[in-house]
Amino acid sequence: MTDLLSELRRTRILAILRGVPPQHAPRLAETLQGAGIELFEVALSDDLGLASLRAIRTAFPALTLGAGTVVTPALAQQAQDAGATFLVTPHLAPDVNAYARKQGLGLLAGALTPTEIYTAHAQGSAAVKVFPAGSLGPDYFRQLRGPYPDLPLLAVGGVDARNLSAYLQAGADGAGIGGALTRTDWTDPDWTALGRAAQKLVEAACN
Template sequence: MSELKFSAERFNQMPLVGIIRNISPEAIQQILPLYLEAGFTTIEITMNTPGVDAMIAQALEQYSDRLNVGAGTVCNTQDLKKALAAGAQFIVTPIIDKKVIRACAEQNIPIFPGAYTPTEIYRAWSLGATMVKVYPATALGPEYIKDVKAPLNQIKLMPTGGVNLANLASFLKAGADGFGIGSQLFDKKMIQEEDWQALKAHFEAFAKQYRAARNQ
Protein backbone atom coordinates (compact mmCIF):
# COMPACT_ATOMS: atom_id res chain seq x y z
CA MET A 1 0.00 0.00 0.00
CA SER A 2 1.20 3.49 -0.86
CA GLU A 3 2.42 5.78 1.89
CA LEU A 4 1.67 8.68 -0.43
CA LYS A 5 -1.54 10.31 0.68
CA PHE A 6 -4.37 11.76 -1.39
CA SER A 7 -4.21 15.56 -1.42
CA ALA A 8 -7.67 17.06 -0.89
CA GLU A 9 -6.21 20.52 -1.50
CA ARG A 10 -4.93 19.42 -4.89
CA PHE A 11 -8.27 17.81 -5.76
CA ASN A 12 -10.26 20.91 -4.77
CA GLN A 13 -8.18 23.09 -7.10
CA MET A 14 -9.52 21.08 -10.05
CA PRO A 15 -12.12 18.49 -8.95
CA LEU A 16 -12.29 16.78 -12.32
CA VAL A 17 -11.30 13.13 -12.16
CA GLY A 18 -10.03 11.92 -15.52
CA ILE A 19 -10.92 8.24 -16.00
CA ILE A 20 -8.40 6.15 -17.90
CA ARG A 21 -9.81 2.87 -19.21
CA ASN A 22 -8.14 0.56 -21.72
CA ILE A 23 -5.43 3.01 -22.74
CA SER A 24 -1.97 1.54 -23.32
CA PRO A 25 0.92 2.25 -20.92
CA GLU A 26 2.81 3.89 -23.81
CA ALA A 27 -0.06 6.29 -24.49
CA ILE A 28 -0.41 7.11 -20.78
CA GLN A 29 3.25 8.12 -20.69
CA GLN A 30 2.44 10.69 -23.40
CA ILE A 31 -0.87 11.77 -21.87
CA LEU A 32 0.01 12.44 -18.21
CA PRO A 33 2.45 15.35 -18.76
CA LEU A 34 -0.15 17.07 -21.00
CA TYR A 35 -2.86 16.40 -18.43
CA LEU A 36 -0.79 18.04 -15.70
CA GLU A 37 0.21 20.99 -17.88
CA ALA A 38 -3.49 21.68 -18.52
CA GLY A 39 -4.01 22.01 -14.77
CA PHE A 40 -5.53 18.65 -13.85
CA THR A 41 -4.61 17.15 -10.49
CA THR A 42 -6.43 13.82 -10.14
CA ILE A 43 -6.48 10.70 -12.30
CA GLU A 44 -8.31 7.38 -12.01
CA ILE A 45 -7.08 4.22 -13.73
CA THR A 46 -9.71 1.49 -13.87
CA MET A 47 -8.96 -1.98 -12.52
CA ASN A 48 -10.14 -3.57 -15.79
CA THR A 49 -7.38 -1.81 -17.73
CA PRO A 50 -4.61 -4.28 -18.67
CA GLY A 51 -1.45 -3.57 -16.64
CA VAL A 52 -3.27 -1.30 -14.18
CA ASP A 53 -0.98 -2.16 -11.24
CA ALA A 54 2.16 -1.03 -13.05
CA MET A 55 0.40 2.06 -14.44
CA ILE A 56 -0.68 3.26 -10.99
CA ALA A 57 2.77 2.60 -9.53
CA GLN A 58 4.54 4.36 -12.39
CA ALA A 59 2.24 7.40 -12.35
CA LEU A 60 2.92 7.82 -8.63
CA GLU A 61 6.63 7.32 -9.05
CA GLN A 62 6.80 10.06 -11.66
CA TYR A 63 4.14 12.55 -10.56
CA SER A 64 3.22 12.00 -6.90
CA ASP A 65 4.19 15.61 -6.08
CA ARG A 66 1.50 16.93 -8.47
CA LEU A 67 -1.04 14.20 -9.08
CA ASN A 68 -3.56 12.18 -7.08
CA VAL A 69 -3.61 8.67 -8.56
CA GLY A 70 -6.54 6.36 -7.83
CA ALA A 71 -8.10 3.10 -8.93
CA GLY A 72 -11.53 2.83 -10.53
CA THR A 73 -13.99 -0.01 -11.18
CA VAL A 74 -13.21 -1.48 -7.76
CA CYS A 75 -16.13 -3.87 -7.21
CA ASN A 76 -15.10 -5.99 -4.22
CA THR A 77 -12.52 -6.39 -1.46
CA GLN A 78 -10.23 -8.42 -3.73
CA ASP A 79 -10.10 -5.51 -6.19
CA LEU A 80 -9.52 -3.16 -3.26
CA LYS A 81 -6.53 -5.13 -1.96
CA LYS A 82 -5.01 -5.21 -5.43
CA ALA A 83 -5.57 -1.45 -5.93
CA LEU A 84 -4.04 -0.52 -2.57
CA ALA A 85 -1.09 -2.85 -3.14
CA ALA A 86 -0.40 -0.94 -6.38
CA GLY A 87 -0.42 2.31 -4.39
CA ALA A 88 -3.84 3.76 -5.25
CA GLN A 89 -4.46 6.92 -3.20
CA PHE A 90 -8.24 6.89 -3.64
CA ILE A 91 -10.85 4.35 -4.72
CA VAL A 92 -13.79 4.67 -7.13
CA THR A 93 -16.50 2.03 -7.49
CA PRO A 94 -19.34 1.67 -10.02
CA ILE A 95 -21.63 0.23 -7.32
CA ILE A 96 -22.22 0.23 -3.57
CA ASP A 97 -20.17 -2.46 -1.85
CA LYS A 98 -20.53 -2.04 1.90
CA LYS A 99 -17.25 -3.83 2.71
CA VAL A 100 -15.22 -1.75 0.27
CA ILE A 101 -16.66 1.57 1.50
CA ARG A 102 -16.21 0.65 5.16
CA ALA A 103 -12.64 -0.60 4.63
CA CYS A 104 -11.67 2.65 2.92
CA ALA A 105 -13.37 4.81 5.54
CA GLU A 106 -11.57 2.92 8.34
CA GLN A 107 -8.20 3.43 6.64
CA ASN A 108 -8.86 7.10 5.79
CA ILE A 109 -8.67 6.37 2.06
CA PRO A 110 -10.98 8.61 0.01
CA ILE A 111 -13.77 6.52 -1.51
CA PHE A 112 -16.12 7.60 -4.33
CA PRO A 113 -18.78 4.86 -4.63
CA GLY A 114 -21.21 4.75 -7.53
CA ALA A 115 -24.91 5.25 -6.80
CA TYR A 116 -27.99 6.20 -8.83
CA THR A 117 -31.14 6.74 -6.78
CA PRO A 118 -31.50 9.10 -3.79
CA THR A 119 -31.74 6.03 -1.51
CA GLU A 120 -28.49 4.58 -2.91
CA ILE A 121 -26.78 7.98 -2.73
CA TYR A 122 -27.77 8.43 0.92
CA ARG A 123 -26.72 4.87 1.78
CA ALA A 124 -23.27 5.32 0.17
CA TRP A 125 -22.79 8.56 2.11
CA SER A 126 -23.94 6.97 5.38
CA LEU A 127 -21.44 4.13 4.94
CA GLY A 128 -18.59 6.65 4.76
CA ALA A 129 -18.26 7.88 1.17
CA THR A 130 -15.98 10.88 0.68
CA MET A 131 -18.09 11.90 -2.31
CA VAL A 132 -20.80 9.91 -4.07
CA LYS A 133 -20.29 9.19 -7.75
CA VAL A 134 -23.69 9.65 -9.41
CA TYR A 135 -23.46 7.09 -12.17
CA PRO A 136 -24.40 6.92 -14.93
CA ALA A 137 -25.27 10.62 -15.11
CA THR A 138 -25.75 10.50 -18.90
CA ALA A 139 -29.55 10.31 -18.92
CA LEU A 140 -30.08 12.08 -15.60
CA GLY A 141 -28.49 15.42 -16.48
CA PRO A 142 -27.83 18.48 -14.28
CA GLU A 143 -31.45 18.79 -13.11
CA TYR A 144 -31.17 15.47 -11.31
CA ILE A 145 -28.17 16.70 -9.31
CA LYS A 146 -30.12 19.82 -8.39
CA ASP A 147 -33.15 17.76 -7.32
CA VAL A 148 -31.08 15.40 -5.16
CA LYS A 149 -29.14 18.28 -3.59
CA ALA A 150 -32.35 20.03 -2.48
CA PRO A 151 -33.08 17.63 0.43
CA LEU A 152 -29.58 16.10 0.65
CA ASN A 153 -27.40 19.21 0.43
CA GLN A 154 -24.84 17.82 2.90
CA ILE A 155 -23.87 15.03 0.47
CA LYS A 156 -21.03 15.70 -1.97
CA LEU A 157 -21.91 14.51 -5.48
CA MET A 158 -19.68 13.64 -8.43
CA PRO A 159 -21.67 13.08 -11.63
CA THR A 160 -19.88 10.62 -13.89
CA GLY A 161 -20.75 9.53 -17.41
CA GLY A 162 -22.16 12.07 -19.82
CA VAL A 163 -20.30 15.11 -18.48
CA ASN A 164 -18.89 17.10 -21.40
CA LEU A 165 -17.76 20.60 -22.40
CA ALA A 166 -21.31 21.66 -23.21
CA ASN A 167 -22.90 20.72 -19.88
CA LEU A 168 -20.03 21.00 -17.38
CA ALA A 169 -21.08 24.50 -16.27
CA SER A 170 -24.71 23.37 -15.86
CA PHE A 171 -23.66 20.46 -13.64
CA LEU A 172 -21.55 22.81 -11.51
CA LYS A 173 -24.40 25.29 -11.20
CA ALA A 174 -26.74 22.44 -10.20
CA GLY A 175 -24.49 21.69 -7.22
CA ALA A 176 -21.98 19.08 -8.40
CA ASP A 177 -18.92 18.96 -6.14
CA GLY A 178 -16.73 17.06 -8.57
CA PHE A 179 -16.84 15.34 -11.94
CA GLY A 180 -15.78 11.97 -13.31
CA ILE A 181 -14.94 12.26 -17.01
CA GLY A 182 -13.69 9.41 -19.18
CA SER A 183 -14.10 9.18 -22.95
CA GLN A 184 -15.27 12.80 -23.25
CA LEU A 185 -11.89 13.90 -21.87
CA PHE A 186 -9.59 11.21 -23.27
CA ASP A 187 -10.60 11.52 -26.90
CA LYS A 188 -10.13 8.10 -28.49
CA LYS A 189 -9.43 9.41 -32.00
CA MET A 190 -6.75 11.86 -30.85
CA ILE A 191 -5.06 9.13 -28.79
CA GLN A 192 -5.19 6.57 -31.61
CA GLU A 193 -3.74 9.11 -34.03
CA GLU A 194 -1.18 10.24 -31.41
CA ASP A 195 -2.25 13.83 -31.95
CA TRP A 196 -0.87 15.00 -28.62
CA GLN A 197 -1.15 18.71 -29.39
CA ALA A 198 -4.85 18.37 -30.13
CA LEU A 199 -5.32 16.34 -26.95
CA LYS A 200 -3.52 18.98 -24.89
CA ALA A 201 -5.76 21.70 -26.35
CA HIS A 202 -8.77 19.50 -25.56
CA PHE A 203 -7.64 19.13 -21.92
CA GLU A 204 -7.08 22.88 -21.69
CA ALA A 205 -10.60 23.56 -22.98
CA PHE A 206 -12.07 21.44 -20.16
CA ALA A 207 -9.89 23.13 -17.54
CA LYS A 208 -10.79 26.58 -18.87
CA GLN A 209 -14.51 25.72 -18.93
CA TYR A 210 -14.40 24.54 -15.31
CA ARG A 211 -12.53 27.61 -14.07
CA ALA A 212 -14.90 29.96 -15.91
CA ALA A 213 -17.96 28.19 -14.50
CA ARG A 214 -16.52 28.19 -10.96
CA ASN A 215 -15.84 31.93 -11.09
CA GLN A 216 -19.32 32.85 -12.32
Protein backbone atom coordinates (compact mmCIF):
# COMPACT_ATOMS: atom_id res chain seq x y z
CA MET A 1 0.00 0.00 0.00
CA THR A 2 2.94 2.30 0.65
CA ASP A 3 4.17 1.66 -2.88
CA LEU A 4 0.71 2.46 -4.29
CA LEU A 5 0.57 5.72 -2.37
CA SER A 6 4.10 6.64 -3.41
CA GLU A 7 3.26 6.03 -7.05
CA LEU A 8 0.05 8.04 -6.78
CA ARG A 9 1.89 10.97 -5.24
CA ARG A 10 4.60 10.76 -7.87
CA THR A 11 2.38 10.45 -10.96
CA ARG A 12 -0.76 12.25 -9.65
CA ILE A 13 -3.08 10.55 -12.18
CA LEU A 14 -5.01 7.30 -11.93
CA ALA A 15 -6.44 6.38 -15.34
CA ILE A 16 -9.90 4.84 -14.96
CA LEU A 17 -10.75 2.60 -17.91
CA ARG A 18 -14.49 2.01 -18.07
CA GLY A 19 -16.38 0.56 -21.03
CA VAL A 20 -13.23 -0.22 -23.01
CA PRO A 21 -13.54 -3.34 -25.21
CA PRO A 22 -10.89 -5.92 -24.30
CA GLN A 23 -9.53 -6.02 -27.85
CA HIS A 24 -8.64 -2.33 -27.54
CA ALA A 25 -7.66 -2.20 -23.86
CA PRO A 26 -3.94 -3.03 -24.27
CA ARG A 27 -3.47 -0.41 -26.98
CA LEU A 28 -5.24 2.19 -24.85
CA ALA A 29 -2.94 1.38 -21.94
CA GLU A 30 0.04 1.69 -24.28
CA THR A 31 -1.23 5.02 -25.64
CA LEU A 32 -1.72 6.45 -22.15
CA GLN A 33 1.67 5.19 -21.02
CA GLY A 34 3.19 6.96 -24.00
CA ALA A 35 1.75 10.21 -22.68
CA GLY A 36 3.23 9.60 -19.23
CA ILE A 37 0.39 7.90 -17.32
CA GLU A 38 1.58 4.95 -15.25
CA LEU A 39 -1.25 4.05 -12.86
CA PHE A 40 -4.34 2.23 -14.16
CA GLU A 41 -7.71 1.04 -12.90
CA VAL A 42 -10.12 -1.05 -14.96
CA ALA A 43 -13.70 -0.55 -13.79
CA LEU A 44 -15.71 -3.74 -13.32
CA SER A 45 -19.13 -2.09 -13.61
CA ASP A 46 -19.90 -3.74 -16.95
CA ASP A 47 -19.31 -7.01 -18.78
CA LEU A 48 -16.13 -5.73 -20.41
CA GLY A 49 -14.16 -5.08 -17.25
CA LEU A 50 -12.68 -8.43 -16.28
CA ALA A 51 -11.71 -9.31 -19.86
CA SER A 52 -10.08 -5.91 -20.36
CA LEU A 53 -8.24 -6.23 -17.07
CA ARG A 54 -6.94 -9.64 -18.12
CA ALA A 55 -5.89 -8.37 -21.55
CA ILE A 56 -3.93 -5.45 -20.12
CA ARG A 57 -2.22 -7.63 -17.51
CA THR A 58 -1.18 -10.13 -20.19
CA ALA A 59 0.27 -7.37 -22.36
CA PHE A 60 1.95 -5.48 -19.49
CA PRO A 61 2.93 -7.87 -16.67
CA ALA A 62 4.73 -5.17 -14.66
CA LEU A 63 2.08 -2.43 -14.96
CA THR A 64 0.57 -1.03 -11.76
CA LEU A 65 -2.97 -2.19 -12.49
CA GLY A 66 -6.03 -2.25 -10.30
CA ALA A 67 -9.71 -3.09 -10.50
CA GLY A 68 -12.41 -0.52 -9.81
CA THR A 69 -16.06 -0.60 -8.79
CA VAL A 70 -15.27 -3.60 -6.61
CA VAL A 71 -18.29 -3.97 -4.33
CA THR A 72 -18.10 -7.56 -3.03
CA PRO A 73 -15.36 -9.95 -1.87
CA ALA A 74 -16.37 -12.33 -4.68
CA LEU A 75 -15.72 -9.64 -7.27
CA ALA A 76 -12.49 -8.76 -5.48
CA GLN A 77 -11.31 -12.36 -5.90
CA GLN A 78 -12.21 -12.34 -9.59
CA ALA A 79 -10.28 -9.10 -10.00
CA GLN A 80 -7.25 -10.54 -8.24
CA ASP A 81 -7.40 -13.67 -10.40
CA ALA A 82 -7.52 -11.44 -13.51
CA GLY A 83 -4.34 -9.64 -12.48
CA ALA A 84 -5.34 -6.70 -10.28
CA THR A 85 -2.79 -5.74 -7.62
CA PHE A 86 -5.03 -3.15 -5.98
CA LEU A 87 -8.76 -2.66 -5.51
CA VAL A 88 -10.88 0.48 -5.79
CA THR A 89 -14.38 0.78 -4.31
CA PRO A 90 -17.03 3.41 -5.12
CA HIS A 91 -18.17 3.60 -1.49
CA LEU A 92 -17.14 2.40 1.94
CA ALA A 93 -17.12 -1.41 1.64
CA PRO A 94 -15.68 -2.95 4.82
CA ASP A 95 -15.80 -6.53 3.51
CA VAL A 96 -13.85 -5.59 0.38
CA ASN A 97 -11.40 -3.58 2.45
CA ALA A 98 -10.88 -6.61 4.70
CA TYR A 99 -10.30 -8.82 1.66
CA ALA A 100 -7.62 -6.43 0.37
CA ARG A 101 -5.85 -6.46 3.73
CA LYS A 102 -5.99 -10.25 4.00
CA GLN A 103 -4.67 -10.76 0.45
CA GLY A 104 -2.01 -8.07 0.65
CA LEU A 105 -3.59 -6.02 -2.14
CA GLY A 106 -3.44 -2.25 -2.40
CA LEU A 107 -6.66 -0.40 -1.64
CA LEU A 108 -8.26 2.88 -2.67
CA ALA A 109 -11.53 2.88 -0.74
CA GLY A 110 -14.38 5.18 -1.72
CA ALA A 111 -15.86 7.67 0.76
CA LEU A 112 -17.35 11.14 0.89
CA THR A 113 -18.10 12.40 4.40
CA PRO A 114 -15.42 13.02 7.01
CA THR A 115 -16.59 9.98 9.01
CA GLU A 116 -16.43 7.74 5.94
CA ILE A 117 -13.08 9.15 4.90
CA TYR A 118 -11.47 8.49 8.27
CA THR A 119 -13.05 5.03 8.46
CA ALA A 120 -11.71 4.12 5.01
CA HIS A 121 -8.25 5.26 6.06
CA ALA A 122 -8.46 3.23 9.27
CA GLN A 123 -9.49 0.16 7.26
CA GLY A 124 -6.27 0.26 5.27
CA SER A 125 -6.91 2.50 2.28
CA ALA A 126 -3.60 3.72 0.84
CA ALA A 127 -5.40 6.90 -0.22
CA VAL A 128 -9.09 7.55 0.27
CA LYS A 129 -11.05 7.96 -2.97
CA VAL A 130 -13.25 11.00 -2.38
CA PHE A 131 -16.21 10.43 -4.71
CA PRO A 132 -17.99 12.21 -6.29
CA ALA A 133 -15.44 14.99 -5.92
CA GLY A 134 -17.06 17.15 -8.58
CA SER A 135 -20.20 17.59 -6.51
CA LEU A 136 -18.28 19.51 -3.83
CA GLY A 137 -15.31 20.92 -5.75
CA PRO A 138 -11.70 21.66 -4.80
CA ASP A 139 -12.70 23.71 -1.75
CA TYR A 140 -13.95 20.54 -0.06
CA PHE A 141 -10.40 19.16 -0.14
CA ARG A 142 -9.06 22.43 1.21
CA GLN A 143 -11.46 22.19 4.14
CA LEU A 144 -10.64 18.53 4.78
CA ARG A 145 -6.98 19.45 5.15
CA GLY A 146 -7.84 21.29 8.38
CA PRO A 147 -8.65 18.23 10.51
CA TYR A 148 -6.80 15.75 8.26
CA PRO A 149 -3.57 17.46 7.16
CA ASP A 150 -1.74 14.23 6.33
CA LEU A 151 -4.51 11.81 5.30
CA PRO A 152 -3.96 10.82 1.63
CA LEU A 153 -6.87 11.83 -0.63
CA LEU A 154 -7.72 10.94 -4.22
CA ALA A 155 -10.21 13.15 -6.10
CA VAL A 156 -12.53 11.14 -8.37
CA GLY A 157 -15.59 12.24 -10.33
CA GLY A 158 -15.77 15.38 -12.43
CA VAL A 159 -12.01 15.92 -12.64
CA ASP A 160 -10.46 16.82 -16.00
CA ALA A 161 -7.60 18.85 -17.48
CA ARG A 162 -9.41 22.12 -16.75
CA ASN A 163 -9.68 21.64 -12.99
CA LEU A 164 -7.07 19.00 -12.11
CA SER A 165 -4.50 21.51 -10.88
CA ALA A 166 -7.13 23.16 -8.67
CA TYR A 167 -7.81 19.88 -6.88
CA LEU A 168 -4.09 19.21 -6.43
CA GLN A 169 -3.48 22.71 -5.10
CA ALA A 170 -6.40 22.29 -2.70
CA GLY A 171 -4.83 19.23 -1.12
CA ALA A 172 -5.66 16.16 -3.22
CA ASP A 173 -2.69 13.83 -3.57
CA GLY A 174 -3.91 12.78 -7.01
CA ALA A 175 -6.99 12.30 -9.15
CA GLY A 176 -8.76 9.42 -10.80
CA ILE A 177 -9.84 10.35 -14.32
CA GLY A 178 -11.98 8.27 -16.65
CA GLY A 179 -14.12 9.98 -19.26
CA ALA A 180 -11.41 12.26 -20.62
CA LEU A 181 -9.18 9.22 -21.27
CA THR A 182 -11.74 6.87 -22.79
CA ARG A 183 -14.05 9.17 -24.77
CA THR A 184 -13.97 7.82 -28.32
CA ASP A 185 -15.97 5.71 -30.73
CA TRP A 186 -14.78 2.22 -29.86
CA THR A 187 -15.82 0.90 -33.25
CA ASP A 188 -13.11 3.15 -34.70
CA PRO A 189 -10.92 4.55 -31.91
CA ASP A 190 -9.13 7.86 -32.43
CA TRP A 191 -5.82 6.98 -30.82
CA THR A 192 -4.26 10.34 -31.62
CA ALA A 193 -7.02 12.23 -29.82
CA LEU A 194 -6.83 9.89 -26.83
CA GLY A 195 -3.09 10.44 -26.62
CA ARG A 196 -3.52 14.22 -26.77
CA ALA A 197 -6.11 14.13 -23.99
CA ALA A 198 -3.71 12.15 -21.83
CA GLN A 199 -0.87 14.59 -22.54
CA LYS A 200 -3.05 17.53 -21.47
CA LEU A 201 -3.81 15.83 -18.17
CA VAL A 202 -0.15 15.02 -17.54
CA GLU A 203 0.74 18.64 -18.24
CA ALA A 204 -2.01 19.87 -15.91
CA ALA A 205 -0.74 17.58 -13.16
CA CYS A 206 2.68 19.27 -13.38
CA ASN A 207 1.31 22.81 -12.99
